[in-house]
Amino acid sequence: MKQIKVALALVGITAAAFSLAACQIVASPMAGTTFNETKYGNIATAETATTKEGKACGTSILGAFAQGDASIVAAKANGGITKVTSVDHYAKNILGIYGEWCTIVKGN
Template sequence: MKKKAYVLLSAAFVTAFGLSLAGCMPVASPVTGIIFTEVKYGFMATTATAATKEGKACAQTILGWVATGDASLTAAKAAGGITTVSHVDHTAKNILGIVADYCTIVKGS
């Protein structure tokens, strides 16, 4: 009887662990591929027309368990030395739900 309970408990643990890995890593994107996603999409435009500089800021995640980085508009502006924003784009990349990158790209002057 103890052996049967141990087997059931082990099977429940393995199942719960397996389900925790399946599809748990979302990355903001207008479209998503199950195996691979790599998209670039527009987010915002202003009335400023001059776009002589570009700044990029990114964040990364592994298995949806650990996430690092600063993909904020402020970080992207600082990276490009931008004071007046012309437009903002984003990129999203996801490989098998294992590794993902999300970047904010700011253009302006």
């Protein structure tokens, strides 16, 4: 019985250490250390009639490896947009292991 308690304690300590080691952070106006999935607005114009939307994303693994182009320019190109009316952002973080950051551009 004592060996089981020791084993469970070691598993708990190891899990806590791994969760602290994966310090991958995705910028967001709200924080969620275990899980975060947020979409929020950043820039908008007075123009309300939009016909197109483009999205560009970058991803990160363990905060050690990151790739992608989440720029406004890439989102405009992906949506075939020439005139931007709003820029939103989307952030996702799962246990600090996987992170995603997207720029969403709307316009014509």
